[in-house]
Amino acid sequence: MPMGRVTVTLPAEILSDIDNAEKNRSAFILDAVRRELSRRRRMNLRKSLRNPHVESRGNAEAGFDAWAGSLPEEDVSDLVDPATLAPVRWIEGKGWTGGRK
Numbered sequence: 001m002p003m004g005r006v007t008v009t010l011p012a013e014i015l016s017d018i019d020n021a022e023k024n025r026s027a028f029i030l031d032a033v034r035r036e037l038s039r040r041r042r043m044n045l046r047k048s049l050r051n052p053h054v055e056s057r058g059n060a061e062a063g064f065d066a067w068a069g070s071l072p073e074e075d076v077s078d079l080v081d082p083a084t085l086a087p088v089r090w091i092e093g094k095g096w097t098g099g100r101k
Contacts, residue, residue, distance in 0.1 A: 008029070010018075015025075022028035081088050081098070088096050 018025055018028050079088050080086060081096075086098050088098055091097050
């Protein structure tokens with residue numbers, strides 16, 4: 001990943017706390033920034049789910065079952081577990097299971 005440089009001014013006591021926690025300030029700050037960006041994405045997603053866009057209200061009101069039932073069969077049959085790459089399918093009352101039966 002290409003790197004960039006940024007100058008950040010922080011209180012001396014914060015820098016001291018960082019130095020006590022981590023030898024590499026840049027790595028510590030990079031980790032903190034990534035965590036904050038992730039937190040904000042989750043916060044924005046929750047906000048979006050509480051206040052859906054007007055165009056998505058129809059989908060939300062129709063519900064998951066109606067949406068899933070509207071998928072073409074080939075899309076449903078090609079689902080895989082990303083961890084194992086094994087085929088999976090949804091069985092009502094049981095959840096996701098392996099196999100294509």
